[in-house]
Amino acid sequence: MIDFSDNSTPANSSDPLEWLAFQYLSNELSEQDALAFESLLARNQEARETLAASVQLIAGLKSIEPLPVLNPQTAAATQPAFKSRSMLSSRTQRWALASCTVALLLAVTSFLLTESTFRNPADFQTAQNEPSQDDLKHLLNLWSESADDSSFTVSLNSGIEHIDLIDQPNVLAENQTLEIPDWLYTAVSLPEESVN
């Protein structure tokens, strides 16, 4: 048991205060020794300050990342862990880099292909399906229905290329010419029997 009965200090104690404080903080002192150390704390300012410094030391040690152990005796036990961790991390990094490169190449290739498709209208048109008669019929029916609903009149008889807006004379000038899309020309130019 540690004897502090004479108010001993590091100068006349076999164990330096720092070591006792460390053992006290890591619960390594026996019950009796811990009591003896606490009674020393009650009356010795140096012991109290040493305990505070030991707490700060352990707090500091806990808040830093130590270097790998270099001791040859312990190297065999500890280095493989560090090595495998670093190898794993660099391998993962290489895989991630390769994946990113491939993904980037694919994205660029896809973008360039899309761009060239839209820049060449001929290619684009050939890519479209030829409209069937049924499609055209259906399209014309839809157009006529929507024209009825919104009071639009579409003249089919004389190949007139105008749309008269019956209820909105003040909005657009009379006989105002509108651009008719190509697909509408195609639909209108179909023989009448194919429509019916």
Next chain:
Amino acid sequence: MSRASLLLKAVVLLFEREQILATGNDGKLDPEIVHQLFETHATDLRAFLTGLLRDHDLVDEILQLTFSKALQSGGQSKEETRKGWLFRVAYHEAMALLRRNKIHRKSLSNLCHTTSVYWTEAPDQRLLEHENIEQIRLALNNLPESQQAVVIARIYQNKTFNEIAQEFGLPLGTVLTRMRLAIKTLSRQIDNPSEDH
């Protein structure tokens, strides 16, 4: 009245006036002085109380109580021993709290195994400054490798000294001596950063 006795009377009056200014006439301490004491000693006191209580909330409670006592009766202490007075009050209040709450020493966390006691976002709850941490890093790197290995196994890998002795194939006494020397060196280098190891 002789010139000497007049001088003595003046000194006594001056001393009494200073005493009243510093302490008040009822043992209370000037709030400004208490504020200065807090600025100077709160970090060390917090570390000391952490060693005793191992709990942030309890440490805060006792720290507050200690400085309240300083306001109420800190004037009874001499200026040169006020730091010791604060630590003594903190110690007695902490021990009283442990007894009151029936907290046994064995239930207190091992400070070498825990990190939660140290880790806090609040600047006023820090146990040490960043420059101290840097000093500790340097001191650890400067230790002999044999001591570094023991410190790392004990502090970072939470191994017991017996486990360390078995792993390193060393007698337990040798491991304890290495740790003891490491603690001694680290403590001294932190106190005196320029000291050669």
